[in-house]
Every structure is written in C-alpha cells, then in structure tokens.
Amino acid sequence: MSKNVPEKANLPRSVELAQHIRTGKDFANTMGAIMADVLSGKVTPQVANAAVNAGGKLLKVVEMQIQYGTKQGSGQDKVLELVDSTSLPVKGAE
16 A cells, blocks of 8 residues: 555544444534544644534535425435536537
C-alpha cells in the first residue's frame, strides 16, 4: 500500500462509520466518533470541521426530502427530485 494511504486498521473510527450512515442513530454515532477522533489526535480539527459541515448539509437534504419530497409507491418514504428529469436535454439530440 502507498505510504500516503493509511491501512484500514489505522483509519480513524469515524471513517468506517461515515461510509454506512443510513439512520439518525448512524449519524449521531459518526458525529460522536469524529469528536473522539479529534480528541485522540487521529483527525485534525480542520478535517473534523469539514466533516461536520458536510453532515449539516446531509441533514438539510433529509429535511428537504421530508418537507418537499413526494411519496413513491405504497411506502412512507418520500423522494426529493431536484430537477424534473423529463425536462432535461437529451445528449446528442440537439
């Protein structure tokens, strides 16, 4: 492995958790792990700041999906379409 890429065993705990965020509990566990990683010195405050800012954006998308999303099928899940896919130009059709 390259000397610039840490082995999986040496990665901060928050890195593994962040790859599997699906629920509010997953998100909270990841944020807690980021704090622990900063305190242990495995993550710099600058990297933690970037991760927390990205987490805020993720929460905003969830909020928008709940507020503006439309129900799909018989389930409770809502889908947020950012653009109407039928109005997008088709590549090569100019």
